[in-house]
Amino acid sequence: MSGEALTSAEYIRHHLQNLTFGQLPDGAWGFAHTAEEAKAMGFWAFNADTLGFSLLLGVLFLWLFRSVAKSATSGVPGGAQNFVEWIVDFIDDSVRGSFNGKNPLVAPLALTIFLWIFLMNFMDLFAIDWLPKVAQWVGSQVFGADPHHVFFKVVPSTDPNATFGMALSVFALVLYYSIKMKGVSGFAGELTLMPFQAKNKVVQVMFMPINLLLEGVTLISKPVSLALRLFGNMYAGEMIFILIALMYGAGWAMGAFGGLLQLGWAIFHILIITLQAFIFMTLTIVYLDMAHQEHH
Amino acid sequence: MNINATLIGQSITFFFFVWFCMKFVWPPIMQALDARKKQIADGLAAGERGKHEQELAQKRAAEVLVEAKRQAQEIIAKAEKRAAEIVDEAKTDAKGEGERILVAARAEIGQEVNRAKEGLRAQVVSIAIAGASKVLEREVDANTHNDLLTKLAAQI
Numbered sequence: 001m002s003g004e005a006l007t008s009a010e011y012i013r014h015h016l017q018n019l020t021f022g023q024l025p026d027g028a029w030g031f032a033h034t035a036e037e038a039k040a041m042g043f044w045a046f047n048a049d050t051l052g053f054s055l056l057l058g059v060l061f062l063w064l065f066r067s068v069a070k071s072a073t074s075g076v077p078g079g080a081q082n083f084v085e086w087i088v089d090f091i092d093d094s095v096r097g098s099f100n101g102k103n104p105l106v107a108p109l110a111l112t113i114f115l116w117i118f119l120m121n122f123m124d125l126f127a128i129d130w131l132p133k134v135a136q137w138v139g140s141q142v143f144g145a146d147p148h149h150v151f152f153k154v155v156p157s158t159d160p161n162a163t164f165g166m167a168l169s170v171f172a173l174v175l176y177y178s179i180k181m182k183g184v185s186g187f188a189g190e191l192t193l194m195p196f197q198a199k200n201k202v203v204q205v206m207f208m209p210i211n212l213l214l215e216g217v218t219l220i221s222k223p224v225s226l227a228l229r230l231f232g233n234m235y236a237g238e239m240i241f242i243l244i245a246l247m248y249g250a251g252w253a254m255g256a257f258g259g260l261l262q263l264g265w266a267i268f269h270i271l272i273i274t275l276q277a278f279i280f281m282t283l284t285i286v287y288l289d290m291a292h293q294e295h296h
Numbered sequence: 297m298n299i300n301a302t303l304i305g306q307s308i309t310f311f312f313f314v315w316f317c318m319k320f321v322w323p324p325i326m327q328a329l330d331a332r333k334k335q336i337a338d339g340l341a342a343g344e345r346g347k348h349e350q351e352l353a354q355k356r357a358a359e360v361l362v363e364a365k366r367q368a369q370e371i372i373a374k375a376e377k378r379a380a381e382i383v384d385e386a387k388t389d390a391k392g393e394g395e396r397i398l399v400a401a402r403a404e405i406g407q408e409v410n411r412a413k414e415g416l417r418a419q420v421v422s423i424a425i426a427g428a429s430k431v432l433e434r435e436v437d438a439n440t441h442n443d444l445l446t447k448l449a450a451q452i
Contacts, residue, residue: 022300039298047302054306058313062321069324074331081328088325107326108318116313161299165306 008246015128015242017151018047018159019135033149047159049135054156057119061112087115091281098285101292103177106285113166114281120157121234121273125266128241157234157276160227167227170284174222177291186294191215222287226280233276237269417449424448 013035020038022045024030031048032038038045068084077085091114095107123131132152139150156162178187194215196207244265247258425445 018302020298020300041298041300043300045298045300045302046305047300050302051305051309055309058309062313062316065317065321065325069321072324072328074328074335077328084325085329088322089329092326092329104322105314105318108322109314111322112310112314112317116310159302161302162306164299165303166310168303169307169310 019049050159118277123155163227163231167223171223
């Protein structure tokens with residue numbers, strides 16, 4: 001637990017606050033000291049921990065795969081290549097299974113989504129206080145900050161900014177390819193002429209707003225569900241880790257029980273983080289496949 | 297937990313990662329995988345071809361063996377026939393030669409006999425003359441009685 005005078009509520013709140021960089025109330029740019037300050041920064045603020053970790057993990061993934069790709073041989077593969085090929089093959093199979101169009105973007109996109117999300121989720125398995133403690137120590141020793149004001153969330157996918165950032169990017173691709181493959185009129189037709197259809201032109205026109213409402217909801221729900229599903233799962237998982245961590249402060253019996261719980265939850269969480277990454281990837285492929293399909 | 301500009305940063309990062317992955321990661325790996333797939337397919341095809349060729353070669357070898365056996369049989373038959381012919385020829389030749397030798401021997405024997413007869417004849421003449429001279433107790437003139445003696449000798 002961080003700090004001696006911290007209550008449980010404070011501990012939880014502390015863990016759920018990002019390290020936000022933005023304009024402070026006094027006009028200067030800097031890190032927010034409290035959750036209220038972070039909120040007051042408005043839209044033009046950056047969560048340094050989310051951005052930093054996601055960037056770090058993404059670069060790690062790309063570096064690993066790039067180094068294998070550079071020395072990729074069609075002969076007998078080495079250990080790293082074998083591992084990378086296993087993943088690539090798995091992604092390629094998924095894409096071939098769900099995506100019927102021809103687009104060289106989809107498979108690398110799926111690979112990036114799967115591994116990036118997996119790595120971001122994987123940060124959840126680090127003991128909950130380790131990295132924030134290190135950050136607090138660095139913050140207080142190097143930058144002279146009050147350790148209670150050094151916020152640090154190590155799991156980028158528990159930040160809705162990260163999940164929405166990705167989901168909206170996918171959504172942008174869906175819109176782009178919908179319009180590219182079907183044309184503006186084709187896409188508009190898809191939104192307004194389905195699912196209610198009529199032979200009579202007047203009736204058809206009357207159906208249009210209803211169709212637009214229904215299809216619009218369907219369309220918007222895609223990025224929202226993508227982002228919220230991942231965020232919700234990871235946030236809840238993180239929350240449970242925090243609650244388990246609270247037990248360590250409640251005597252040795254509770255602490256030991258907490259240790260068992262943490263182990264169990266962490267093992268179960270391995271499944272969740274992989275599954276969530278896989279779901280995000282598969283849904284992205286399916287949405288892009290729908291965007292590529294001419295309507296029957 | 298606030299939605300802020302991190303969203304934009306994440307999107308930019310995401311697009312950059314996807315672009316990098318599409319440009320520098322995916323193609324070489326897929327290329328290696330496809331190349332290996334092709335190698336394996338080629339190898340399997342080559343193995344299949346080799347097996348097929350081996351089968352053909354076995355069939356061909358069996359055919360050659362049968363043909364060789366047939367030829368050997370033929371050669372043996374020919375050889376046997378030729379051997380019989382040679383034996384026959386030798387027999388014929390030997391018979392001819394024997395007869396020839398026989399004829400020559402007979403001729404020689406005849407000549408010998410004649411020669412012996414001649415010799416005997418000559419001796420008979422002299423013996424007869426000697427006998428006659430003994431009988432007559434005088435010299436018989438060979439030249440005077442030559443005609444007579446010659447006729448006598450021819451009668452013997």
